[in-house]
Amino acid sequence: MAIRPGRHLALALGLALVGAITLAGLFAPALTGRSPYEQDLLHPFLGMSLQHPFGTDAFGRDIAVRVLYGARYSVAEAAASIAISCSVGVLLGLASGAAGGWLDRIVMWLMDILYAFPGVVLALLIISLLGPGLANMLLAISLFSVPVYARLARNLAIELRAAPFVEAAVTMGVSFPRIVLRHILPNAAGPVLVQCAASAGWVILMAASLSFLGLGVQPPAPEWGAMMSDGRNYVGAYILPSLFPGLAITLLSLGFNMIGEGLRQLSRSR
Amino acid sequence: MTGYALRKLLALPVMLLAVSAMIFVCVRLLPGDPARMIAGPEASAEAVARIHHQLGLDQPVGRQYVAFLSKAASGDLGTSIATRRPVAQELAEHAPYTLALGLAAYALAVLIALPGGVLAAAAPGGAWDRLFSGVSILCVSIASFWFGLMAMELFAVRLRWLPLMGAGSPAHLILPAVTLALAPIGLIARMTRASMLEVLAQDYIRTARAKGVGRVAVLLRHALRNALTPIVTIVGLNLGAVIGGAVVTETVFSWPGLGQLLVSAVRDRDYPVVQGVALVAVVSVVLLNLTAELAIAALNPRIRAA
Numbered sequence: 320m321a322i323r324p325g326r327h328l329a330l331a332l333g334l335a336l337v338g339a340i341t342l343a344g345l346f347a348p349a350l351t352g353r354s355p356y357e358q359d360l361l362h363p364f365l366g367m368s369l370q371h372p373f374g375t376d377a378f379g380r381d382i383a384v385r386v387l388y389g390a391r392y393s394v395a396e397a398a399a400s401i402a403i404s405c406s407v408g409v410l411l412g413l414a415s416g417a418a419g420g421w422l423d424r425i426v427m428w429l430m431d432i433l434y435a436f437p438g439v440v441l442a443l444l445i446i447s448l449l450g451p452g453l454a455n456m457l458l459a460i461s462l463f464s465v466p467v468y469a470r471l472a473r474n475l476a477i478e479l480r481a482a483p484f485v486e487a488a489v490t491m492g493v494s495f496p497r498i499v500l501r502h503i504l505p506n507a508a509g510p511v512l513v514q515c516a517a518s519a520g521w522v523i524l525m526a527a528s529l530s531f532l533g534l535g536v537q538p539p540a541p542e543w544g545a546m547m548s549d550g551r552n553y554v555g556a557y558i559l560p561s562l563f564p565g566l567a568i569t570l571l572s573l574g575f576n577m578i579g580e581g582l583r584q585l586s587r588s589r
Numbered sequence: 590m591t592g593y594a595l596r597k598l599l600a601l602p603v604m605l606l607a608v609s610a611m612i613f614v615c616v617r618l619l620p621g622d623p624a625r626m627i628a629g630p631e632a633s634a635e636a637v638a639r640i641h642h643q644l645g646l647d648q649p650v651g652r653q654y655v656a657f658l659s660k661a662a663s664g665d666l667g668t669s670i671a672t673r674r675p676v677a678q679e680l681a682e683h684a685p686y687t688l689a690l691g692l693a694a695y696a697l698a699v700l701i702a703l704p705g706g707v708l709a710a711a712a713p714g715g716a717w718d719r720l721f722s723g724v725s726i727l728c729v730s731i732a733s734f735w736f737g738l739m740a741m742e743l744f745a746v747r748l749r750w751l752p753l754m755g756a757g758s759p760a761h762l763i764l765p766a767v768t769l770a771l772a773p774i775g776l777i778a779r780m781t782r783a784s785m786l787e788v789l790a791q792d793y794i795r796t797a798r799a800k801g802v803g804r805v806a807v808l809l810r811h812a813l814r815n816a817l818t819p820i821v822t823i824v825g826l827n828l829g830a831v832i833g834g835a836v837v838t839e840t841v842f843s844w845p846g847l848g849q850l851l852v853s854a855v856r857d858r859d860y861p862v863v864q865g866v867a868l869v870a871v872v873s874v875v876l877l878n879l880t881a882e883l884a885i886a887a888l889n890p891r892i893r894a895a
Contacts, residue, residue, distance in 0.1 A: 329726075428607075431604070432604070432607045432608055432611060435604070435608050435829070435871050435874050435875050435878070436608070436829075436867075436870075436871055436874070437829040437830060437832045437833035437870055437871075437874055438829075438830065438833045439833030439834070439836045439837065440832070440833055440836070440851070440866075440867055440870045440871065443836070443851055443852070443855050443863070443867075444612070444615050444616075444863065444867050445615070446855060447854075447855040447858065447860070447863050448615055448616075448618055520729070520730055521729075524730075524732055524733075527732055527734075528732070528733075528734060528837045531734050531837070532836075532837065532840060532852055533856070534852075534855065534856075547734065547735065547738070550738075551734075551738055551841070554738050554741060554742055554746070555741075555742065555745075555746045555753070558739075558742050561735070561738050561739075562739065564735075565732050565734070565735025565736075565738065565739070566735070568732040568735060569730055569731045569732050569735060572730040572731075572732070573726070573727065573730035573731075576726055576729060576730045577726065580726060
């Protein structure tokens with residue numbers, strides 16, 4: 320099915336936004352030719368100019384350069400976190416839904432418990448357990464999303480288990496793991512992908528929030544949330560160090576949400 | 590209805606036991622010795638052992654959990670390591686602020702999103718629908734701490750219309766409440782629109798229109814009532830997200846609620862406070878979800894049978 324920009328405006332705009340930001344992060348060294356850590360202590364808080372399009376921060380670092388490099392963090396954080404929660408959740412959900420019985424009940428009950436924790440509270444609990452940092456933050460965010468994928472995959476598995484081709488495979492004596500991986504998983508991939516795109520926006524906001532609170536990626540790394548945890552100290556006097564990283568977070572999250580919305584429209588119109 | 594409510598209520602204690610056990614185990618796995626933290630780095634081994642004994646940390650974990658539960662049931666959640674005050678007292682001081690902020694934000698969200706979503710569904714594809722759908726997707730995408738800081742710069746620093754941060758007057762509540770309301774506005778609006786569109790495509794809506802029921806009456810009496818079930822579900826489920834969002838919003842605006850207490854406790858590794866706030870947050874989410882489920886069952890008889 321061809322994507323027509325006119326009819327699928329949200330999807331096209333979302334793909335353009337996410338694509339542009341990802342490319343900007345990927346080619347940040349070539350685009351800027353400068354290091355995001357390069358300080359110029361004699362020129363802090365410069366305004367917008369041709370030389371520094373987004374101005375400079377408290378250490379005279381170029382904000383535009385740092386924002387471009389920051390795209391690397393956010394896109395990678397979203398990809399890593401979704402890869403973890405999606406693979407764990409989908410496997411748990413598929414196995415649980417396909418097996419049924421007591422295994423299904425126990426897994427779903429555990430998912431309910433996990434889901435009762437508000438995302439940020441669960442993340443803070445885990446970070447207080449493991450300490451701040453990128454890896455622990457990703458683990459904390461991933462854990463929260465596991466029940467979302469598990470529930471989705473379980474419902475798909477129950478639906479697909481009753482499908483004639485799965486019953487045929489069962490009758491032919493195909494083993495349980497093989498049924499889950501070869502017969503059910505490929506047919507559940509579509510809805511799972513839509514969910515991945517839809518949750519990417521949330522994951523990006525969550526990661527940036529935790530770094531903003533000083534519990535995720537630590538300064539001086541050019542991560543957008545970490546840049547804002549620094550920049551918020553100067554709100555009222557200098558707004559540029561907070562303005563641009565936050566705008567970038569919002570645009571990337573908006574891009575993913577528009578992709579998610581567009582994919583949902585596509586799957587509904589089929 | 591009574592049977593359904595009873596079944597749900599009976600499942601409640603099991604759920605509460607499970608979440609409290611999870612929090613307890615998480616906190617018990619914390620690196621570092623809490624007794625050492627209380628005693629300070631220069632304390633002797635005997636002093637640390639004494640505190641160990643006082644806290645009951647020399648007991649088996651199972652017995653510790655039972656002791657924790659029975660103490661928690663009587664309102665004793667331990668003592669904060671940072672302030673040396675009872676955790677329950679800290680919670681009681683901070684909770685009203687979070688409650689006020691959460692209620693204000695949620696009321697604002699429902700007041701904007703529900704009518705907005707109904708109007709959008711009344712004329713899908715129209716100008717209002719496009720505008721409102723755009724705004725609601727922006728609302729769920731915006732980084733709330735960024736919005737908060739920008740709103741602060743504009744309304745408190747430049748225009749001087751509103752106070753910068755802290756609490757004390759109703760005016761202090763405006764910026765944090767709007768910031769916290771953004772995400773639920775987006776979610777409730779999208780859910781309302783989708784749910785209304787689904788109901789409006791039903792046969793009985795066509796029947797109502799055919800027999801000459803007015804546009805407004807069809808929208809409100811026939812459609813909205815039936816569309817409410819998924820809307821109430823999403824409102825109930827997202828209260829947890831609002832409680833989570835309060836953590837970030839309170840930090841931005843130095844609003845002295847539970848969220849700020851939690852963030853500073855995590856930074857200080859003040860484990861009794863982390864445990865207390867997490868417990869309050871999760872128990873309220875569980876109770877709020879139960880309330881939403883019961884409200885749905887009251888609205889929709891079909892759910893009760895299931």
